[in-house]
Amino acid sequence: LTVPTRTLADVGEVGFLSALLPGLRTGPGTLVGPGQDCAVIRCGNRRWLFTVDALVAGVHFKPAWMSPRQIGRKSFLVNASDVAAMGGRPRFCVVSLGVPSAYRSRDLFALQDGIVAAARDCGASVVGGNLSRAAELFVSIALLADAPKRIVTRRGARPGDRVYVTGTLGDAAAAVRLLGAGGSERRAVPLIRRFCEPAPRLHAGRILVESGIVSAMIDVSDGLLQDLARVCDESGVGARVHAGQVPLSPAYRRILGGSDALALHGGEDYELLCTVPERNVKRLERTRARLGCPITLVGDITAGRGVRLVGNDGRTLRLHSAGFDHFRSPS
Amino acid sequence: LTVPTRTLADVGEVGFLSALLPGLRTGPGTLVGPGQDCAVIRCGNRRWLFTVDALVAGVHFKPAWMSPRQIGRKSFLVNASDVAAMGGRPRFCVVSLGVPSAYRSRDLFALQDGIVAAARDCGASVVGGNLSRAAELFVSIALLADAPKRIVTRRGARPGDRVYVTGTLGDAAAAVRLLGAGGSERRAVPLIRRFCEPAPRLHAGRILVESGIVSAMIDVSDGLLQDLARVCDESGVGARVHAGQVPLSPAYRRILGGSDALALHGGEDYELLCTVPERNVKRLERTRARLGCPITLVGDITAGRGVRLVGNDGRTLRLHSAGFDHFRSPS
Numbered sequence: 001l002t003v004p005t006r007t008l009a010d011v012g013e014v015g016f017l018s019a020l021l022p023g024l025r026t027g028p029g030t031l032v033g034p035g036q037d038c039a040v041i042r043c044g045n046r047r048w049l050f051t052v053d054a055l056v057a058g059v060h061f062k063p064a065w066m067s068p069r070q071i072g073r074k075s076f077l078v079n080a081s082d083v084a085a086m087g088g089r090p091r092f093c094v095v096s097l098g099v100p101s102a103y104r105s106r107d108l109f110a111l112q113d114g115i116v117a118a119a120r121d122c123g124a125s126v127v128g129g130n131l132s133r134a135a136e137l138f139v140s141i142a143l144l145a146d147a148p149k150r151i152v153t154r155r156g157a158r159p160g161d162r163v164y165v166t167g168t169l170g171d172a173a174a175a176v177r178l179l180g181a182g183g184s185e186r187r188a189v190p191l192i193r194r195f196c197e198p199a200p201r202l203h204a205g206r207i208l209v210e211s212g213i214v215s216a217m218i219d220v221s222d223g224l225l226q227d228l229a230r231v232c233d234e235s236g237v238g239a240r241v242h243a244g245q246v247p248l249s250p251a252y253r254r255i256l257g258g259s260d261a262l263a264l265h266g267g268e269d270y271e272l273l274c275t276v277p278e279r280n281v282k283r284l285e286r287t288r289a290r291l292g293c294p295i296t297l298v299g300d301i302t303a304g305r306g307v308r309l310v311g312n313d314g315r316t317l318r319l320h321s322a323g324f325d326h327f328r329s330p331s
Numbered sequence: 332l333t334v335p336t337r338t339l340a341d342v343g344e345v346g347f348l349s350a351l352l353p354g355l356r357t358g359p360g361t362l363v364g365p366g367q368d369c370a371v372i373r374c375g376n377r378r379w380l381f382t383v384d385a386l387v388a389g390v391h392f393k394p395a396w397m398s399p400r401q402i403g404r405k406s407f408l409v410n411a412s413d414v415a416a417m418g419g420r421p422r423f424c425v426v427s428l429g430v431p432s433a434y435r436s437r438d439l440f441a442l443q444d445g446i447v448a449a450a451r452d453c454g455a456s457v458v459g460g461n462l463s464r465a466a467e468l469f470v471s472i473a474l475l476a477d478a479p480k481r482i483v484t485r486r487g488a489r490p491g492d493r494v495y496v497t498g499t500l501g502d503a504a505a506a507v508r509l510l511g512a513g514g515s516e517r518r519a520v521p522l523i524r525r526f527c528e529p530a531p532r533l534h535a536g537r538i539l540v541e542s543g544i545v546s547a548m549i550d551v552s553d554g555l556l557q558d559l560a561r562v563c564d565e566s567g568v569g570a571r572v573h574a575g576q577v578p579l580s581p582a583y584r585r586i587l588g589g590s591d592a593l594a595l596h597g598g599e600d601y602e603l604l605c606t607v608p609e610r611n612v613k614r615l616e617r618t619r620a621r622l623g624c625p626i627t628l629v630g631d632i633t634a635g636r637g638v639r640l641v642g643n644d645g646r647t648l649r650l651h652s653a654g655f656d657h658f659r660s661p662s
Contacts, residue, residue, distance in 0.1 A: 006435065006436050006437075007432065007433050007434060007435055007436065008430055008431075008432055008433075008434050008435075008436060008439065008464075009432040009433065010436075011436045016436055016439065016462065017462060020439075020440065020443055024443075024447060024456075024457050026456040026457070026458055027451075027454075027455070027456035029422065029423070030423070030456055030458050033456075033458055033459075034457065034458060034459050034460060036459075038459065039423070039425070039458035039459040041422075041423050041458060041475070043374040043375065043377055043379065044374065044375045044376060044377045045375060046374055046375045048374065050423060050425055050458055050459060050475070051425065051459055052425035052426070052427045052459060052460065052461050052471075052473060053427070053461050054427045054429065054461055054463050054471070056429055056463050056464065056465050058466060059463060059464045059465065060463070091360065091372075092360070092361070092370070092372050092381060094370070094381055094382065094383035094473050095383070096383045096384070096385045096427065096471035096473070098385065098387055098429075098469055098471075099339055100339075101338060101339055101340040102338050102339075102340065103338060103339050104337065104338055104339075105337050105338065105339060105341075105342045105347060106337075108339065108347065108351075109351065112351055112355075116355060120358075123358075124358070125355075125357040125358035125361055125364075126355050126357070126365065127357055127361050127364055127365060127370035127372060127381055128364075128365050128367075128369065128370040128381060128382055128383060129365060129383065130383050130384050130385055130471070131347065131348060132385050132387050132390060132391070132469075133339075133387065133390045134387050134390065134467065134469060135389060135466050135467045136465065136466045136467070138429055138463075138465060138469060138471075140383075140385070140427040140429075140461070140469075140471040142383060142425050142427070142473030144372075144381070144475075
């Protein structure tokens with residue numbers, strides 16, 4: 001970032017964000033500042049989570065892939081997933097819409113219905129908004145949530161901790177590949193549903209945080225390996241992932257066979273990735289049935305830096321690619 | 332809005348918003364919901380204001396008109412103006428950026444600096460954000476503010492109340508006209524500065540609310556007559572504006588002479604428009620010196636509906652046009 005004429009395409013989202021974050025100084029009342037899934041702010045004797053996320057047409061989806069209602073739903077749910085990663089309860093959101101002039105008002109009502117319904121499903125309400133004209137549709141939602149008593153960020157992982165993920169990985173990335181190829185085979189339906197209507201792990205996230213079981217947590221929005229690398233960078237540790245242990249859905253297996261590349265690198269699964277100190281593993285086992293979703297051991301935290309992928313024989317595998325980067329990935 | 336294939340260009344922003352708002356049901360803890368300058372939410376025994384606003388390149392400005400730093404500053408300040416209209420103190424914001432791949436990283440740093448500096452100037456901090464690729468630059472900011480003890484919305488105007496505005500009107504609209512014509516005459520500089528760097532009336536807004544002087548308030552973002560019409564619609568009253576009393580800046584008078592069309596209809600002044608019951612007028616006069624800006628009587632609230640513009644002779648003048656509508660105004 002020393003050459004001032006470099007563009008975002010040169011620098012990439014990750015490079016830019018890491019250079020940008022130190023420039024943000026936060027004031028009184030900020031308990032956790034930028035760079036986590038949510039900020040934590042103090043309000044009197046309470047603490048709130050505060051986060052923002054956007055969906056942009058042509059970047060996060062092609063309009064033909066999703067109904068307006070699904071676009072609305074997903075715009076809320078990706079925020080709820082950030083709240084899930086810190087164990088919070090969504091409460092209030094404001095919506096910023098950018099809409100092309102030729103957009104049909106019927107579609108905009110459906111989009112709003114999707115936002116409102118998803119918010120309600122998660123216990124939140126839409127308290128305000130803004131509507132602007134824009135060349136391409138965008139939906140940006142800022143969400144406030146009740147914070148849990150215990151704050152878990154990406155920073156608490158320690159060598160020896162186990163790495164777990166909820167649910168299954170790779171379905172959303174597989175759906176994007178199928179949708180991009182114009183495919184709409186029947187067996188792809190469960191994958192496409194996962195891309196279009198993510199299910200944030202709010203309940204599991206709350207239990208994992210409130211029980212004190214996890215040392216660090218993040219939601220898997222940019223791919224398992226990339227999001228785990230974020231946890232490692234923030235915590236000053238490394239990690240080892242066992243490729244053969246990454247949980248795959250039946251639909252993913254049927255369509256992609258044994259290839260785990262999308263499960264390792266693909267974004268938008270909105271599962272939770274957490275680290276669990278060894279002393280808490282038994283408690284995790286006792287809690288497992290209450291989570292409402294599977295949780296799978298995929299690796300462990302190591303000393304040093306970087307994420308290593310190992311095969312069933314314990315040998316290090318080469319990583320094919322990085323996760324999703326807005327400004328560098330082909331679209 | 333009964334014909335489902337109508338587009339936003341047909342329906343207009345105002346028409347759409349008025350049809351959309353009833354679809355929003357808010358939950359517990361929402362003291363004031365959508366449709367005001369800010370929502371008011373409860374947090375324990377405290378109350379917060381919550382608002383969102385966006386600037387979109389090609390809609391709110393042409394990139395050549397403003398430096399990246401100014402774009403960042405203004406993105407924050409338009410939100411602060413919504414907080415000013417309800418007498419709050421800005422505290423925490425999250426930023427959602429949509430940025431073209433070819434945008435220079437140097438410019439994005441400057442844009443961020445502008446946001447952070449404007450937030451700091453207003454007593455707030457940037458606690459989180461999101462960066463996405465987008466076809467056109469957009470900056471959407473959601474802002475939380477401490478609410479004052481007394482809640483003032485657009486709903487409290489009563490017949491007989493006086494209508495006041497802070498500062499002067501029309502400068503920003505005059506700047507847009509000059510910038511659009513490619514003009515950069517020296518005498519236009521104060522006008523262009525007002526467009527590029529609005530000065531939200533936070534201090535005046537707090538005093539007007541906390542003193543209990545005003546019955547309703549709104550910030551003038553879409554033009555005096557349009558924003559006054561919003562107050563009237565929400566309050567179920569009408570209003571009369573004396574065209575000759577609308578405050579104009581020296582720069583506006585020099586360039587536009589006596590024409591008050593831009594002062595009446597032009598948006599983006601970010602002044603405060605408030606209504607003051609007659610019994611409070613003397614207190615307003617005593618408070619005037621503390622506001623930090625001029626405040627001018629421009630009309631009064633009447634029974635009935637609609638906003639009437641009257642000339643010096645008391646006769647009703649014809650209104651030339653509506654205020655700014657994203658989906659209907661030529662751009």
